[in-house]
Amino acid sequence: MSDRTASSNGTPTSEDKRRAALLRSVPEADDTTPLAAQLAEDARRRIRLQGARFAKPVSTRVFTIANQKGGVGKTTTTVNVAAALAQGGLNVLVIDNDPQGNASTALGIDHHAGVPSTYDVVINGTPIQEVVQGCEAVAGLLVVPATIDLSGAEIELVSMVARENRLHNALDAYLSWRADQGLPRIDYVLIDCPPSLGLLTINAFVAAREVMIPIQCEYYALEGLSQLLNNIELIRGHLNPDLHVSTILLTMFDRRTNLAREVADEVREHFPDQTLAATIPRSVRISEAPSYGQTVLTYDAGSSGALAYMEAAQEIAERADKLNDVTSAAAAEEEN
Ligand SMILES: Nc1ncnc2c1ncn2[C@@H]1O[C@H](COP(=O)(O)OP(=O)(O)O)[C@@H](O)[C@H]1O
Ligand SMILES: [Mg+2]
Known part of the structure; x- marks a missing residue:
């Protein structure tokens, strides 16, 4: 509901x-x-x-936003879905795990070199509570920023102990710390990833339970997707048995073109359960917002792009309800 x-x-x-x-x-x-x-x-x-x-999930839901292609809307989706969930009354944490720091920029978070960031968390074991910043424009939205320092992390991680689990351990510790402090539970964690499958992305896949894949409704949209799915399968086999693709979001959708509709139909055919009914239109407002350090939800709340991201967030929250219903129904059946 x-x-x-x-x-x-x-x-x-x-x-x-x-x-x-x-x-x-x-x-x-x-x-x-x-x-x-x-x-x-x-x-x-x-x-x-x-x-x-929006309804609160039964437990914290952790998403990695992934697609091995760049420029498909990963960061845009991360920040706008996060802002929409927070505006819906939920507690949301965004972890910027991309050295480019675009998610931090879009959320108006200070992330110049030297600011405590994801780099410190992953490399130095700094607790998340020491680096997290609040997003001023959106209540209930917290951000772990990424600085340029993170670009070196990929190489530094190679020789580290438990190199794939560092973000997972840090996030676990943070969620427990909040509980100990009597702070409100985080409902959603969204991790924005770089396009490559390096150790940073692997850390995100190990920390998350769910993968959200934004797919751009253009030529070659599905190219590289099977490689991404194979990689998720590998991570599942070796590092994180719970990992699964729960959500696919069609972005930069232009309903006037046959091509966009064809791509959308093809994605829905392949992933009927995962693909959200909401689609994100190609919108100038969405692309302008980051240059003002804002999400489209605060930049132009009434625009089609903002409405689309709110619908997507609502659907994500409602689907959690359905998942819970299915689980509780199954549990009730077992009891009988
Ligand atoms: N729905 C959209 N409409 C118009 N421009 C978009 C939309 N989504 C993303 N963009 C723009 O496309 C570019 C790539 O998006 P981004 O989210 O940074 O992709 P990624 O994180 O996958 O590299 C950015 O300039 C962004 O502003
Ligand atoms: Mg990005």
Whole structure:
């Protein structure tokens, strides 16, 4: 259930009624004018999503955002899904695990050389609580920044003890530390990765349980995907038996082109359970936001791009509910 104001017995609350009345008041779109149709659709989505509260998962969900191609929207997806989840009332931690530090930039986090960062966590064993920063624009969103120092980590890791588990151990320790301190539990951890499969990415795969793959709706979208899936399979076999691809998000989707629709259909055919119904449109607002140190959710909250990321986040949160339902249903069956 995405709207915490809805009553649990299904009886509509006054908030539900207000929302329904607002939705009815939006004029039915005339399909012959695509712009009017889009505007009316966006107005409906805004009403549906405004102030929506997302359900908390039963336990902390840890995602690695991965794709071995660069420029497909990994970082954009990490920061915007994270911001949307936090705006939905959840506690979210972003770990910037890419030496480029684009996620830190987009979240307006100081990450010049020398700022305590992912590098210190992974290489020096510095506790996450000593490097984490709060995102000013979004309440409930914490960030472990990446600085240029991280570019050396790949080589330094090679000779280290438990080199694949360092991020996993640090994250575990941080989550326990929060519990000991009586701090609110982190609901979602999102780890942004570089495009290569080096030791940094492997650390992320070991720390996470779920993989989220953003796929760009363009030529060669699926190229390299089988290699990524093979690598995940290898990690699962050797380092992290729980790792699985739980979520695929179609990004830079342009519904006017046949190509984008074909790519989307192909992805859905291959991954019917993992692919989110929400798609992220190609949007100038989304690409502009990082240069202002912002996510699109704060940069232009009413834009199609912001709405799309809110829908994606809502779906991710609701799917956790479904997973829980399945698990509890299975448990109940076993008891009988
Ligand atoms: N939905 C979108 N619409 C328009 N531009 C986008 C969208 N998603 C990402 N971009 C832009 O595409 C470029 C690559 O995105 P990014 O998230 O940095 O990819 P990656 O992390 O996979 O390398 C960036 O300039 C970003 O602003
Ligand atoms: Mg990136």
